[in-house]
Structures are given as structure tokens and as C-alpha cells.
Amino acid sequence: MLEKISDHLYLFRDTCNVYVVTDGSRALLVDFGSGRVLDHLGDVGVSQVDWILHTHHHRDQCQGDSLANERNIPIAVPAHELPYFEEVEVFWGSRQIYDIYDVRQTFFTLAQSVRTARVLEDYEAFEWGPYSFSIQPSPGHTLGHIALVAEIDGARVAFSGDLISAPGKTQTLYDLQYAYGAGDGCDYMVYSLAKLRGRDCGLLCPSHGDPIGDTAQALRSLEDKFRDYLKHRWGIGTPTHDIAPRAILPHLVQIPGCSNTWIVVSDSGKALFVDYGSQSRTFMYSFDVFFEAGNRLRMQEHNIDLLRDQFGVKEIDLALPSHYHDDHVNGLPYLQKHHSTRIWCYQNMTDILRHPHGYKLGCTYPEPVQIERSLAQGETFQWEEYEFQVFHTPGHADYHMAMFGQIDGKRVAFSGDEVNLRGDDHYASNNIWRNHVHANSHEITGTLYLEHQPELTCPGHGGPFEMNSAHWQSFHDWCMKEQDHWRSLAGPASLEQAVFPDYVFLYPYQPPAAPGDEVRMQVWYENIFEEESTLEYRLVLPRGWSADPDSGTISAAPGEKKIRDFVLRIPADQSTACRRQVFTIDATIDGRYMGQLAEAVVDLRPELDWGTGGENPRCSAADE
Ligand SMILES: [Zn+2]
Ligand SMILES: [Zn+2]
Ligand SMILES: [Zn+2]
Known part of the structure; x- marks a missing residue:
């Protein structure tokens, strides 16, 4: 039996709650359960189902999808969960079962693949009849989980999946851990609950439990409980959601994530970003260590509201990646699509960012980035009242730049993953041979920094740090020593054959x-x-x-x-x-x-x- 929530919105209780949105005799379903809902739609005058939209891939949401395939009802699924619908056999063939350290509840995946008609991309909208469902990423219960927000019968309604089941309650706890012993899923819950609260919905439609009217209070009390629990269980006082931008210089702001975002703020209110990537180690490592069946690193929008409110950023005008790595660039397509940000990069990254499927490198991000301008070695450019110069700095990866400029009277370097502080006063680089490293890569970078000796270094992770000429000399020494080690270890006469595959x-x-x-x-x-x-x-x-x-x-x-x-x-x-x-x-x-x-x-x-x-x-x- 369908329960009426409002004129065009009904609830059918099955293995999960199935919501029916109507437009005349047509319907759109949010989640599908066993598919029994199809036998009851006639009661409310529905003769055709146009779409099924899924909030996540668990079997209780979609075990009837093969029936939907038989009846040619198109299915749309969260972009980040596509393999758990379309490539189920690959998932089951590769899922670790002995020695489980990936404790994600992806075991609740379908037994057989189903055909899907389209994906629901984060931050985009799904239009159907008079309705627009905006896709709100809400990782937590699953890593690719989404909520759908739409205006229905005069109310803003959130189909919130398994984010929340009752005011201050969530349905399962075992879904909220991905890495062995980690608080990752709980950390994601704080983020997702806070972001959904920011959508000011009048009604929450959960996958289990009853629709919830007082949404702000319901979400807030669950969010606060997760904050308390993170502190008690893991000693985490600052969940990822609460990591906030901070001023380093009057016109230089850092978002201290897993991978920093560096923001130069012009007096005009325009901002230049160096990188925009993973918001915290937790949000990075749930993917880094535990990729399953072709997962894609997920990008979460973060801190743009605070940059506007606290740092006067009116427009994100331009962004440059320090290098092509996913944890540094996964926010660039979002900036491009939703903030009309222009993206420039150092010349040798251009094709990797445009055509990531072309390469076999560490940490490529699969979503293509449109590059407006490629910068040459040593090229200088003017942006607002600032002048910057870029250089090739290989080592961590061949596709890596340094960007130098004068900000508030300081000579600043944006150094990406090339210059790292190890312990007190000891500076080093690093290398991942899969990122393409050549026999003299570190020497090039060590020498460049020794020549330029920037005063303030803004690295890809941690920092910033002030470095003097003794520090730069020791960094250069480290670079030369690194290459000595390779020469001593490698068999082939040409060192390139040992380091460049x-x-x-x-x-x-x-x-x-x-x-x-x-x-x-x-x-x-x-x-x-x-x-x-x-x-x-x-x-x-x-x-x-x-x-x-x-x-x-x-x-x-x-x-x-x-x-x-x-x-x-x-x-x-x-x-x-x-x-x-x-x-x-x-x-x-x-x-x-x-x-x-x-x-x-x-x-x-x-x-x-x-x-x-x-x-x-x-x-x-x-x-x-
Ligand atoms: Zn579920
Ligand atoms: Zn990197
Ligand atoms: Zn990095």
C-alpha cells in the first residue's frame, strides 16, 4: 500500500522505503527495493515509471533492479557507485575475502550486474517533468552515497538514503567503517549531515524509518553525536568538515587539507588557487588504500563559503595544479563547471589533464580538465597585481612545477610535493618511479631552488616553512645524494633503464x-x-x-x-x-x-x- 506524504509524493515500505514522485500518470521512484512497488502504483493512477534513481548500491535499495531491466524502466545510479551495478562480477571476482582490511560493507552488493541508463554526477541536477533533483554528495553509509534534493508540492524535500533514519539516529554503524579500525565513515557522516543541513530542507525522506519534518534539528543532533563519538573513540577533535582556511600572509590563504589549497587573494576579490584537492587524509585514504572495482577518488566541495565570508573572495578566477596528482587536482573539474574557473598548467601536464586515460602514471585523476593555457619553462605571467614565474621541478613526478612570486613583500614558492620537511630542519624530496623520474630529475629541482632561494615555501602537504640558504643547500645535497644511491643500486649501464619504465x-x-x-x-x-x-x-x-x-x-x-x-x-x-x-x-x-x-x-x-x-x-x- 502507498502512503501519501503530499499530493505528488508517496511512500511504499519494502526492503527499504521506496518513494514515488508523480507527474500525472507517470512516476519517478527513489530507490526500488524488491520491486513490489510496481504492483501498487495503479492505486494512485500511475501507469508508467519513467525512472528509478538510486541513493546507493546496497541490495535492500536495488535487489529488484533486474525486474526493472526486464520492464525497460531506466535506472540512474550515483556516479561513484556505477561499478557496483554494472560490473558486479568484477567486484565479486576481486573483492578481498581472506585478510580483510577493507572492511567496507560493499558485501551488500548485488549478485548480478544490472543495466543502468545514466549516472548521477555530484553537484549536478537530474531533470524530470516539473522537478529538478539536485545531487548532493553524502558519503558515510557508503562511500559513493548521494542525497537527492527537489522541490515537491511546495516543500524542499531531501531523499536522504541511509544518512539518517530518525532524528539523531542512523540505521547501521557497521557501514561506517572502511579502513580497519578507522573512524573514516563517521568523519564522512559529520561532513554529509552538515552539508545537507545547509540545504535547508523542509522534509527528509529516509530509506528506513519515517519521513522527518524538523530537519535541521534531526540532522544537527546526529552530527553532534558523531562529533562526540569521533573524540571519544579516535581522539579526533577536528572532523574533516571543520578544517578551515587560515591566513598565512594578508593576501595568502591556506586550506590545510590532506593536500593543501593555496589561495592568493587579489584586492579586487579575485582568487588564484594553486591546487584544489582532497580535504583531509581521511577523505583521501579511504580511496588511496582501498580502491575496489574501479573506484574513482571523490571530490568534496569544501571551504568556498568561508573563503567568501571570511577572506573576501568574490570569484575563483584562476587555478593551477602544482602537479597532476589526483589528490591535488580532483577539485579542478568542479571549479571549472560550477565556478567558471580558468585552469592553466605547466606545459608537460597539459595532455595528462586533458586525456588522463592516455597514461599509466601514479595518481592520475580520470575526469578530464580543460586547460586554457599551457605555460613554458621559465614563463612569467601577470595575474591581477601579482607576477608569477613557473619552472619544471621533476623528482616526485616529471609532470610537476614550481611557481614563484612576491606576495606581501615575501618571495613565495608553491612547491607541490617536491620540498618536504622531515623532522626538524631537514628537507628532502621523494620519488615514485611510476610517476616518471629521470636520472637527473632531483638534480634539476635541487639546483633550481638553490638558485632562487624563496623565503616562504608553500608545499602540497603540511607547512608552510621559512627556509634560509643553509636549508636550500641541505635540500640540494639530499637531491644529489638520492641520485648517488640510484647509481650505486642500479644494474644497467644507463641509469635511465633502471628508473624510467x-x-x-x-x-x-x-x-x-x-x-x-x-x-x-x-x-x-x-x-x-x-x-x-x-x-x-x-x-x-x-x-x-x-x-x-x-x-x-x-x-x-x-x-x-x-x-x-x-x-x-x-x-x-x-x-x-x-x-x-x-x-x-x-x-x-x-x-x-x-x-x-x-x-x-x-x-x-x-x-x-x-x-x-x-x-x-x-x-x-x-x-x-
Ligand atoms: Zn544501505
Ligand atoms: Zn603528488
Ligand atoms: Zn601530494
């Missing part, structure tokens, strides 16, 4: 190509040797696949990178039961047979790829 590379690394498609690709050969060098290659393809040309010869001078185009063709009868199909390149370098040095991973179901931003299939620089 991708001198033969197939681009894009994850070409999207459904059965019957052809895709433009490239062979990249970077000569890391000290003499002119020649690569002879042959592509090794799955049965029935072809490429034109499928072999070739590339000669390059020392340090030179050369590119050869080819077209890859996938047969129309290619199965997509396994979404990824790998092929390799068989290489002979300077007459020496090296075997299958490199590979590419073809994505046979590109419609499921993350963050295609409407461009499906994705293109790459090989198409340009």
Missing part, C-alpha cells in the same frame, strides 16, 4: 574501443640511451584484431622522443565479457631483441568509463 609506450594507454570500432593510437619511443638508437617493433594483437601499420622502425637522437601513428581495429564479434583486453608491442632495440616491452589496455565498454564529460568515446592527442 616507459621509454617504449603505447598511447593512449587505455584506448576506448567497443566491438567494431577503430581507434587512433601511437607508438612513442623515447631514446634514453647516450647514442642514436633504433626501435624496430611489431604489435602483438588478439585473434581477429588488426592494426595499420602493425609494425615499424623508429630512430631517435639521444633524449629525443619520436611518435608513430597507427589505427587499431576491433572485430565486431569481440566479446565484452571481460571489459579490458590487453595487447603488447614486441621490441628490438639497436638489434637486441627485448620482447614485449610495453602494453596497452583496451577498454571495450567505454560507456562505463569515468568522467568522460559527455565525450564518449574519449579522444586523445592521437586524434588531433
Whole structure:
């Protein structure tokens, strides 16, 4: 039986609460339970269901979805939970069951995949008939959980899933822990409850329990209980939500997250951001350590209201990433879409940010970023009353810059992840070889900083710190010593062969190509040797696949990178039961047979790829 909440809103109690929003004889359902609701819709004059929208992937919300597939009712799911609907077999095939340290309750995932029609992207809106459902990220009960907020019958209604079940109560506690022993889910709850409270809803429609009228009080009391519990259980006095911006100089503000956001504020009220990324270690590491079935690092909007209210920021005019890493850039697409922020970057990151599927690097963020301007080595630019200069600073990653400028009389450096304080007064860099590091990367960076000697360093994590010339000398010494270690450890005569794995590379690394498609690709050969060098290659393809040309010869001078185009063709009868199909390149370098040095991973179901931003299939620089 359907219970009437208001003229166009009904509740059906099933394995979870199913909400029915009507528009004449058509309906939209929020969550679906077992699907029994379909037998009762006629009672309220509904003859067609246009959509099912899900708040999260747990079986009690969606165990009837295969029935919806049979009846051709389109299903929309939270973008961050797509694999738990569409790639259930991949999830179950890879979910750790012995040695469980990822204690997330993703075990409450469907037994079989269902077909979905679209995803619900955070901060966007789903329009249906006279209604607009805005998608409010509300991680906690699950990591990809959303709430949907819509005006219905004159009230602002939040379909809040399993965020809250009654004033001051939540349905389960075991859902609120992801990493072993951690308070991560509880920390997310404070954030999500506070943000939903900020939406000023008149009615909460939870997945379990009864609709709640006094929403501010109901959300606030649960939020406060979680604050108390975080303090008691983990000694956490500042939940992620409460991390606030602080002034470092009159015109320089830091949001001290996991990955800092640095904000230069002009007298005009315009702001320049260096990075905008993960808000806390907790919000970063729930992904960092425990990726499942193709999770994507989730971005949570944070602190923009405080920048406006406390620091006079009227407009986020321009943002630059210190480097391409997900925890530093995952807020950039949001700024671009929702604040019309322009994004510039150092030249060698441009294609990675535009076409992240092209690469096999540590910590790429899959959502493409549109780059308005690429900056060259040593380029100076004017922004409002400030002048900045950018330089290549490889080491932590090759795709990394330093940005220098004078702010409030201080010579400031935005140093990303290159300069780190270790203990008192000891400065070091770091390296992740998967991020592309060359034999002399640290030397380049150490020397650059020794030449410029900025007074105030604003790093990607922690800080800021004031450094004198002795500090910069010791940083330079660390850089040189690091390379000495590599030279002493590495076997090959050319150190590059020990530190740089991708001198033969197939681009894009994850070409999207459904059965019957052809895709433009490239062979990249970077000569890391000290003499002119020649690569002879042959592509090794799955049965029935072809490429034109499928072999070739590339000669390059020392340090030179050369590119050869080819077209890859996938047969129309290619199965997509396994979404990824790998092929390799068989290489002979300077007459020496090296075997299958490199590979590419073809994505046979590109419609499921993350963050295609409407461009499906994705293109790459090989198409340009
Ligand atoms: Zn649930
Ligand atoms: Zn980094
Ligand atoms: Zn970092």
C-alpha cells in the first residue's frame, strides 16, 4: 500500500522505503527495493515509471533492479557507485575475502550486474517533468552515497538514503567503517549531515524509518553525536568538515587539507588557487588504500563559503595544479563547471589533464580538465597585481612545477610535493618511479631552488616553512645524494633503464574501443640511451584484431622522443565479457631483441568509463 506524504509524493515500505514522485500518470521512484512497488502504483493512477534513481548500491535499495531491466524502466545510479551495478562480477571476482582490511560493507552488493541508463554526477541536477533533483554528495553509509534534493508540492524535500533514519539516529554503524579500525565513515557522516543541513530542507525522506519534518534539528543532533563519538573513540577533535582556511600572509590563504589549497587573494576579490584537492587524509585514504572495482577518488566541495565570508573572495578566477596528482587536482573539474574557473598548467601536464586515460602514471585523476593555457619553462605571467614565474621541478613526478612570486613583500614558492620537511630542519624530496623520474630529475629541482632561494615555501602537504640558504643547500645535497644511491643500486649501464619504465609506450594507454570500432593510437619511443638508437617493433594483437601499420622502425637522437601513428581495429564479434583486453608491442632495440616491452589496455565498454564529460568515446592527442 502507498502512503501519501503530499499530493505528488508517496511512500511504499519494502526492503527499504521506496518513494514515488508523480507527474500525472507517470512516476519517478527513489530507490526500488524488491520491486513490489510496481504492483501498487495503479492505486494512485500511475501507469508508467519513467525512472528509478538510486541513493546507493546496497541490495535492500536495488535487489529488484533486474525486474526493472526486464520492464525497460531506466535506472540512474550515483556516479561513484556505477561499478557496483554494472560490473558486479568484477567486484565479486576481486573483492578481498581472506585478510580483510577493507572492511567496507560493499558485501551488500548485488549478485548480478544490472543495466543502468545514466549516472548521477555530484553537484549536478537530474531533470524530470516539473522537478529538478539536485545531487548532493553524502558519503558515510557508503562511500559513493548521494542525497537527492527537489522541490515537491511546495516543500524542499531531501531523499536522504541511509544518512539518517530518525532524528539523531542512523540505521547501521557497521557501514561506517572502511579502513580497519578507522573512524573514516563517521568523519564522512559529520561532513554529509552538515552539508545537507545547509540545504535547508523542509522534509527528509529516509530509506528506513519515517519521513522527518524538523530537519535541521534531526540532522544537527546526529552530527553532534558523531562529533562526540569521533573524540571519544579516535581522539579526533577536528572532523574533516571543520578544517578551515587560515591566513598565512594578508593576501595568502591556506586550506590545510590532506593536500593543501593555496589561495592568493587579489584586492579586487579575485582568487588564484594553486591546487584544489582532497580535504583531509581521511577523505583521501579511504580511496588511496582501498580502491575496489574501479573506484574513482571523490571530490568534496569544501571551504568556498568561508573563503567568501571570511577572506573576501568574490570569484575563483584562476587555478593551477602544482602537479597532476589526483589528490591535488580532483577539485579542478568542479571549479571549472560550477565556478567558471580558468585552469592553466605547466606545459608537460597539459595532455595528462586533458586525456588522463592516455597514461599509466601514479595518481592520475580520470575526469578530464580543460586547460586554457599551457605555460613554458621559465614563463612569467601577470595575474591581477601579482607576477608569477613557473619552472619544471621533476623528482616526485616529471609532470610537476614550481611557481614563484612576491606576495606581501615575501618571495613565495608553491612547491607541490617536491620540498618536504622531515623532522626538524631537514628537507628532502621523494620519488615514485611510476610517476616518471629521470636520472637527473632531483638534480634539476635541487639546483633550481638553490638558485632562487624563496623565503616562504608553500608545499602540497603540511607547512608552510621559512627556509634560509643553509636549508636550500641541505635540500640540494639530499637531491644529489638520492641520485648517488640510484647509481650505486642500479644494474644497467644507463641509469635511465633502471628508473624510467616507459621509454617504449603505447598511447593512449587505455584506448576506448567497443566491438567494431577503430581507434587512433601511437607508438612513442623515447631514446634514453647516450647514442642514436633504433626501435624496430611489431604489435602483438588478439585473434581477429588488426592494426595499420602493425609494425615499424623508429630512430631517435639521444633524449629525443619520436611518435608513430597507427589505427587499431576491433572485430565486431569481440566479446565484452571481460571489459579490458590487453595487447603488447614486441621490441628490438639497436638489434637486441627485448620482447614485449610495453602494453596497452583496451577498454571495450567505454560507456562505463569515468568522467568522460559527455565525450564518449574519449579522444586523445592521437586524434588531433
Ligand atoms: Zn544501505
Ligand atoms: Zn603528488
Ligand atoms: Zn601530494
